Amino acid sequence: xxxxxxxxxxxxxxxxxxxxxxxxxxxxxxxxxxxxxxxxxxxxxxxxxxxxxxxxxxxxxxxxxxxxxxxxxxxxxxxxxxxxxxxxxxxxxxx
Numbered sequence: 170x171x172x173x174x175x176x177x178x179x180x181x182x183x184x185x186x187x188x189x190x191x192x193x194x195x196x197x198x199x200x201x202x203x204x205x206x207x208x209x210x211x212x213x214x215x216x217x218x219x220x221x222x223x224x225x226x227x228x229x230x231x232x233x234x235x236x237x238x239x240x241x242x243x244x245x246x247x248x249x250x251x252x253x254x255x256x257x258x259x260x261x262x263x264x
Contacts, residue, residue, distance in 0.1 A: 190215070 198208055 194212065197203065197211060
């Protein structure tokens with residue numbers, strides 16, 4: 170249930186942030202004294218920052234998944250009998 174509250178909070182923050190970013194860019198683009206290259210560079214910088222943050226977040230998720238998988242594999246290996254031991258036991262029991 171905590172994930173639902175976190176998800177709703179994140180959606181709300183994104184909506185409010187998007188609202189203010191929209192009006193900020195609308196205001197900045199309406200200024201006549203701002204040169205065109207600066208008007209073009211502002212959204213490029215914002216998109217670059219968003220892409221960077223998303224890629225860092227994605228890499229962190231992948232790393233966590235990989236670490237969890239390795240941990241499960243290690244635990245499984247600890248509790249799984251060795252095949253050579255099982256083979257020797259089976260071969261010994263036929264005698």
